[in-house]
Amino acid sequence: MLRVKPDATCRVTVTVNGAARSGRAGPRLLLCDFLRHELGLYGTRVGCEHGVCGACTVMVDGRAVRSCLTFAVQVDGAEIRTVEGLGDGGALSPLQEAFRRRHALQCGYCTAGVLISATRFLETNPRPTEAEVRDMLSGHICRCTGYHGMVRAILDVAGAEEGEEEERRR
């Protein structure tokens, strides 16, 4: 059992984007605030703090979750992936590339969360239909794009992977 008094803090150690990181957190510190202000990973954005808009979505132990509805103390020992860890060094991931190509972002504030969700979504469903993509995106609010470019970008990546597989089969 772990008990942390209201005014106390404890050390939270996580693996973020493959690197061990640790910081201090009181019981009520939201995971999004911990990532941003304690670990300096500002790429995760905060949009509503009540779990609706999806901007703060990060991967915890491989799952896309709302970091505003998760407390930092809960994730001690967890594996976390944020938008900063999606690319490979300086290179964008295929999904990031597709977002750029398809103009899937304008202000870019919701983008980190959408990228994390879509990355995880394509792991669970590599060949989604457009309706499935839109259903997954219903967990995000974007006010700039009308979602058009995002849907296209995600389908692009799914299609591209399909193409590669076909090539391998040949």
Next chain:
Amino acid sequence: MKPAAFEYCRADTLDEALALLSEFGEDAAILAGGMSLGAMLNMRLVRPAAVIDINRIAGLDGAERAGAWLETGATCRQADALGSGEVAAAAPLLSLALPYVGHFQTRSRGTLGGSVAHADPSAEIPLCLATLGGEVVLASRSRRRRLPATEFFEGALTTRRAPDELITALRWPAAPAGAGCAFEEIAQRRGDFAIAAAAALAALAPDGTLRALRFGLGGVEERPLRVDTAGAIGAPADAGTAEALARAAAEAVAPIEDPRASRAYRRQLVRVLGARVLMRAFRAARAGG
């Protein structure tokens, strides 16, 4: 918009959780997926002295068949239930309803037990549990008990869980062989809490009449409604039966009214959705479940 201060207590075993609950009682909030609790904490709509995190208690997150029942643990994630073959086989109605629960990103962490404990009137999981005649398993330091879902839900966001009790599992009666299920809800947007939802399970006798029928409504009253279908047993599984049941239910309900929808509209949805869902369940049963 930050939560008020609380003590964080992470229970590693069920006994620890129950001990903490007995220590804090009404001043504790139980944290499972946190999809509702997190938002209420952030808005300071609740300000518990302690938050008891049950996510690391081993063995609470499963979904297993136990005889005529499917038992799902308190921290069984909605996403895992959605992907579970056990759930699909024993509680196909729940599998049909789960895609309507929140979103991809909330189902990944949200739990079946948490949704039942929260008892939102329009929530899908409580509706399925009540419709199917399921049970809620509760434990405290001093006792274990099982409550039928229809008794467990008292009203909007209120249940018969005592302050020192924890929901440890949900019990779902396994669907009869060949049963057909259907679920549908109407919401302004995908993933919103339903304005109204309907759930049905039907099983047919060899002559095509109804052998078993379960029919439930969510979002209409302050708790999920299980409609009495005794009169329909032996009736033909056809549109006439479906419409009569839905019409009777629409007349009998006392719908809530909120900024999203009027009483009259909810009554209308009971009629329309009810008939649609019943017919789909009948068809599914005819097709062999």
Next chain:
Amino acid sequence: MAADRAPYVGAAFPRKEDGALLTGAARFIDDMSPLPGIRHVALLRAPHPHARIRAVETARAAAHPAVHGVLTGRQIAAAVRPIPSAVRVPIDYYPIAVDKVRYAGEPVALVAASDRYAAEDAAELIEVDYEPLPAVADLDAALAEGAAPLHEAVGSNLVHRRSFRYGDPETAFAEADHVVRLDWKFPRYASTPMETYGAIAHFERSPDRYTVWSNFQGPFILHALMCGALGTPGNRLRLITAPHSGGSFGIKQGLFPYMILLAAASRLLDAPLKWIEDRLEHLIGSSSASSRRDAIEAAFRADGTLTGLRFRNIVDVGAYIRAPEPASVYRMHSASNGCYRVPAISIDNRLVATNRVPIGLNRGYGGPQFYYALERAMDAAARALRLDPAEIRRRNFIRREEFPYRTPGGALYDSGDYAAGLDEALRLADYRALDARRARARSEGRLFGIGLAAAVEPSGSNMAYVTLAQTPEERARAGGRSGGLGSCTVSIDPSGAVTVRTVSTPAGQGHGTVAAQIVADALGLRPEDIDVITEMDTLTSAWSLASGNYANRFSSVVVGAIAESARRVADKIRLLAADTLEVAPEDVELVGGAARIVGVPEGALPFRRVAARAHWHPAGLPEGAGPGIFETTILSPPELGPPDERDRVAPAVTFGFVCDLAAIEIDPATGRIDIVKYVSVHDVGTILNASIVEGQIHGGFAHGLGGALMEEMVYDAEGNFQSGSFADYLCITAPEMPPLTVGHVTTRSPQGGLGAKGMGDGSSMLAPTAIANAAADALGREDIELPLTLDRVWGLAGARP
């Protein structure tokens, strides 16, 4: 520019902004910590829509160990002056409630603490003694006999009224064969950018100076108001915007009172202060578009010729007239003829105070409401006159050969071919097939409707149009007002690298990309080679009153300044290269990163080396070339003069065109609207970046559709706010978006040099109307009210018992 490569301008060039945004490297205001010692602010907000503040007790909050200081409205009011608007009425608007709260969510006290968590804890310890007053919840309540006035000194909730007359509307209506009248209501909604307001304010002494970092979008005319409120000269209020802004759509204009509040508080508490608005604060207390309850009458001859329009506008401005309001009521004023050749127009504007959050800029800014009147009336008229809705518009459109066209209200429409735009929309929609489909559906008893709407899209505002709220006499007393300045600086540093400063404070519109495309074409470089700074710093930027990001001003005004600065830099580079190459400057072209003799690749000079010479060897420059390369252009379109004595004014520089067509089917059992087809055709002039234009069109459509179907800031009869979270305020999400067919017609604008027009509002102005027209057509009734929620549509379909 050389012709051996297609120009970057016009291409769907991928955005320069995206790399940083996609990797999390981009910095927004909440990521910034520009100086040490920052304290975090929480605001205590009023739970009542209307109440007198008897006392505010702050001792317990101040005693909280993490608290740096607590301030009440009275303390702030003692340090700042009220913020004026163009309407001359005795309303004292402070950025915080002083003696009275006038909307639920109005700030009443401020706490600064070591972190936001503690600040919120302490805010809960403040005790406010309220005397609740009857709330004026909506327009009807505000104008009712005996209604309590929000502002006692005004004496009534009618805070402004002006009537206007252009041409001879009385005769037009007297001689009309048909008069169509439509009474209409329009709800409040808002574009709720994903990033909320944020500001960091710092007051320092010797000399006394305020610096405010924020995601404010402008207009920077509000800098003057902020200086007035703080009692400081302009050079002592430095505003700096964050490198990125997470959307705005006009809403972030409403940040400025908070900037005053934080600046004053920083002075009083002697610490730099940071405040990040949270989502609940944003929904209840930022701003919204106006709700209105108006009437329109349209006079027609028997052949469908529109001869007169009469507007009676009643506008709910909320608790205060917050500058630049009442601009939303006057933005479309001089274009009240819409796309039509109507010679006679009368307009009566009434502004009404209610216990609601003050209105402000929101995408379309007055356009959605204006077109809801005019374009719903056009469809209603078509039905009344038994004309096709497309045909009645075609008959009245301003014709291609009539441009530039001076409207009765004084607007100068630059260019257009409205009939071609309409025809393209009908073609893309396959209008005949839709018509047949409607006939078939109706024969089967189904509810199928088609709605049209057409709009001009004014862009690049004249800062003076808001003074239409004043009488010509008041305007004369206040002195002349006109113009809409745009500015840009293009410079080359001693390494030969190019930097562009646009001062255009974008919030996702890709200004940096478009600026780089323009400058790359002018200098024979690649957009990747050019860095663009879009932020404002009022102490170091070349800026003026109109600077900022609103009214589609980037592509209508700012690009002209960019092109001009780039041209001057190119001229200078050519002059320097010509000197080395020993030819005339006209014989030099800039291409592929080099300056060369036109058409002669041999002997080309690297661009960087030519440019660097202006820094490294000023004594060796040819005649006519000064040292350094730093070209600033400030321009104000000459058309934007002051309003004349008959209240005519050119309100904007370019006038794009939009034509939307919606076909819907309604499920009478559930009220669900299925959008079968939605077509949107745009004339944006020359397209500067095809993918950015496409993105803006889709985004504008989403906002319009949200307003049409589900988005509303709901207040109950007691003035309590009902849409206070994202579970209650229903932003449109991906599954609700139907396929959108986009089309273009292009008439080059003679303004600004590049031929582009502003285009950001787009279908945000028309989708509410096109959908409502389709619903009216499907349901056979004109009393359509937005948003068309499930329950409401079911009721309109006649199913309600």
